[in-house]
Amino acid sequence: MIKVQELSKLFGTKRAVDEISFSVERGEVLGFLGPNGAGKSTTMRMITGFIPPSSGTVTVGGFDVVEQAIAARRLIGYLPENAPAYTDMTVYGFLNFTAEIRGLRGDAKKKAVHRVVGTCFLEPVLHQSIETLSKGYRHRTCFAQSIIHDPDVLILDEPTDGLDPNQKHEIRQLIRRMGEKKAIIFSTHILEEVDAACTRAIIIDRGKIVANGTPHQLRSKSEWAGAVTLRVTGISAAAINERMAQLSAVKRTAILREDATSVTARVFPKPNVNGVLAGSIADAAQGWRIEELHTEEGRLDEVFRSITMPDTATEEKK
Amino acid sequence: MNSWSHIKAITKRELGAYFSSPLAYVFIVIFLLLCGFFTFMVGGFFEPGRIPQASLVHPFFDWHPWFYLFLVPAVGMRLWAEERRVGTIELLLTMPITPWEAIVGKFLASWLFLALALVLTFPVVLTVNYLGSPDNGVILTAYVGSWLMAGAYLALSCITSAMTRNQVVSFIISVVLCLFFILAGFPPVIRLLEGWAAPWLISIVTSFSVITHFDGFQRGVLDSRDVIFFLSVIVFSLFTTSVILRTHRAG
Numbered sequence: 369m370i371k372v373q374e375l376s377k378l379f380g381t382k383r384a385v386d387e388i389s390f391s392v393e394r395g396e397v398l399g400f401l402g403p404n405g406a407g408k409s410t411t412m413r414m415i416t417g418f419i420p421p422s423s424g425t426v427t428v429g430g431f432d433v434v435e436q437a438i439a440a441r442r443l444i445g446y447l448p449e450n451a452p453a454y455t456d457m458t459v460y461g462f463l464n465f466t467a468e469i470r471g472l473r474g475d476a477k478k479k480a481v482h483r484v485v486g487t488c489f490l491e492p493v494l495h496q497s498i499e500t501l502s503k504g505y506r507h508r509t510c511f512a513q514s515i516i517h518d519p520d521v522l523i524l525d526e527p528t529d530g531l532d533p534n535q536k537h538e539i540r541q542l543i544r545r546m547g548e549k550k551a552i553i554f555s556t557h558i559l560e561e562v563d564a565a566c567t568r569a570i571i572i573d574r575g576k577i578v579a580n581g582t583p584h585q586l587r588s589k590s591e592w593a594g595a596v597t598l599r600v601t602g603i604s605a606a607a608i609n610e611r612m613a614q615l616s617a618v619k620r621t622a623i624l625r626e627d628a629t630s631v632t633a634r635v636f637p638k639p640n641v642n643g644v645l646a647g648s649i650a651d652a653a654q655g656w657r658i659e660e661l662h663t664e665e666g667r668l669d670e671v672f673r674s675i676t677m678p679d680t681a682t683e684e685k686k
Numbered sequence: 687m688n689s690w691s692h693i694k695a696i697t698k699r700e701l702g703a704y705f706s707s708p709l710a711y712v713f714i715v716i717f718l719l720l721c722g723f724f725t726f727m728v729g730g731f732f733e734p735g736r737i738p739q740a741s742l743v744h745p746f747f748d749w750h751p752w753f754y755l756f757l758v759p760a761v762g763m764r765l766w767a768e769e770r771r772v773g774t775i776e777l778l779l780t781m782p783i784t785p786w787e788a789i790v791g792k793f794l795a796s797w798l799f800l801a802l803a804l805v806l807t808f809p810v811v812l813t814v815n816y817l818g819s820p821d822n823g824v825i826l827t828a829y830v831g832s833w834l835m836a837g838a839y840l841a842l843s844c845i846t847s848a849m850t851r852n853q854v855v856s857f858i859i860s861v862v863l864c865l866f867f868i869l870a871g872f873p874p875v876i877r878l879l880e881g882w883a884a885p886w887l888i889s890i891v892t893s894f895s896v897i898t899h900f901d902g903f904q905r906g907v908l909d910s911r912d913v914i915f916f917l918s919v920i921v922f923s924l925f926t927t928s929v930i931l932r933t934h935r936a937g
Contacts, residue, residue, distance in 0.1 A: 416780040419935050441782040452773035454699070456706045468695040469781050
């Protein structure tokens with residue numbers, strides 16, 4: 369549905385987006401990750417046709433967003449950053465306006481407004497003016513606007529920004545549900561959202577794509593992926609270190625905490641021994657009182673940091 | 687036509703925006719007060735000798751270019767500046783509409799609003815008809831001229847509004863811009879020019895003046911050249927607005 373090819377954007381001499389290419393098909397929810405100023409919003413603005421690319425092309429449903437702008441935009445629902453809305457209008461008036469401009473009339477318009485009011489839980493504030501709304505409601509109003517014409521493509525710039533945990537949860541569920549039938553791109557800073565809603569994630573840094581894969585694939589890039597955390601009582605840290613070093617699958621052992629009663633250690637595997645480490649540790653630990661033993665999945669935030677800020681991440685390891 | 691329905695939707699929204707804020711009411715009240723005060727107190731409506739011919743032309747319409755100088759930029763300043771400040775411009779221009787439809791829709795809304803303000807000055811027409819027997823044809827053409835002139839000012843305000851996200855900046859720049867279009871035909875300025883400038887230069891300068899072109903309407907003449915002047919200022923200004931919006935987005 370969405371095809372981005374060698375897309376670049378220059379602001380003056382600064383390359384905000386630098387030759388990025390990717391595509392999103394129907395049924396996919398693509399998480400767009402990256403530090404502030406990495407070029408996420410700029411990319412989304414180019415996909416929606418708000419700003420023209422300096423070079424490269426974007427097609428949505430086969431339509432070029434510059435050459436066949438109107439046809440492409442009909443397919444797109446867009447939630448811009450900070451969820452702007454006409455503050456002097458009521459929620460109802462605003463949704464009616466966006467439905468009208470999307471070409472909905474009469475019964476179809478009424479139904480569409482009714483549907484999005486339901487999906488976004490806007491019933492209680494329907495006739496309130498938008499400037500009096502809380503941030504959560506305002507956000508959902510703008511979100512409602514983006515899905516009013518039931519678009520095939522949804523571009524959401526930080527859809528959960530500024531929402532409380534319950535609202536975040538609702539929006540994620542909504543994105544995941546809609547993602548079954550649409551092509552969705554959404555940007556976020558919150559890494560847990562990638563797990564909660566995405567089928568695939570792209571990490572973008574300084575205008576370039578630095579990682580692209582399913583959340584599972586990204587996590588397995590983490591040094592932690594496959595590491596085993598072990599907590600035992602009645603034994604010294606040194607003894608654990610010694611016993612672990614004898615195992616062939618172990619790369620190194622880090623003692624996380626040591627107190628009067630128990631020792632917590634994290635054991636990192638050598639490459640390509642995923643999955644078997646926990647078993648061999650359990651065998652090696654015969655006779656110890658194990659209170660905790662589990663395999664780490666790898667952490668996205670650590671992957672994110674090591675990719676986007678390689679210098680500080682290595683420093684922390686030392 | 688599809689394009690027309692987009693324009694209609696935008697015009698409807700913009701008009702609604704005027705009346706959901708105090709701006710519309712403040713504007714109309716001030717406009718009517720100014721009109722009344724200047725017509726009857728300063729304009730010499732009741733001066734001896736005036737009543738028998740009962741004319742609205744000078745006491746009433748003479749002031750319009752000057753009222754509009756401050757009032758029209760106040761109406762136009764929010765058109766694009768507000769969209770840019772709040773960020774709704776990103777919503778509007780990613781809708782399946784062309785920038786032209788948005789520009790024309792917004793302009794029309796403000797222009798219709800100004801038309802309403804003009805229509806609400808009708809008591810002055812009733813008064814003059816009650817007191818004497820004016821030429822109502824002249825009054826009608828003067829109203830048309832006044833509305834066209836307001837449109838030209840408004841289109842200039844659209845340009846300045848698109849240039850900035852600050853409404854005050856937009857207001858000030860458009861007042862200066864509109865002032866130029868008035869002063870170009872203001873008698874004292876022309877007299878000043880006559881001292882040194884060649885006649886062809888003076889005629890070029892005065893041909894840019896809204897006062898010169900408004901004059902014809904005030905005499906009851908619907909000259910196509912005057913109509914074309916105002917319409918071309920409007921079209922040119924709206925075109926400039928579209929260029930500014932495009933370059934702004936291109937970064």
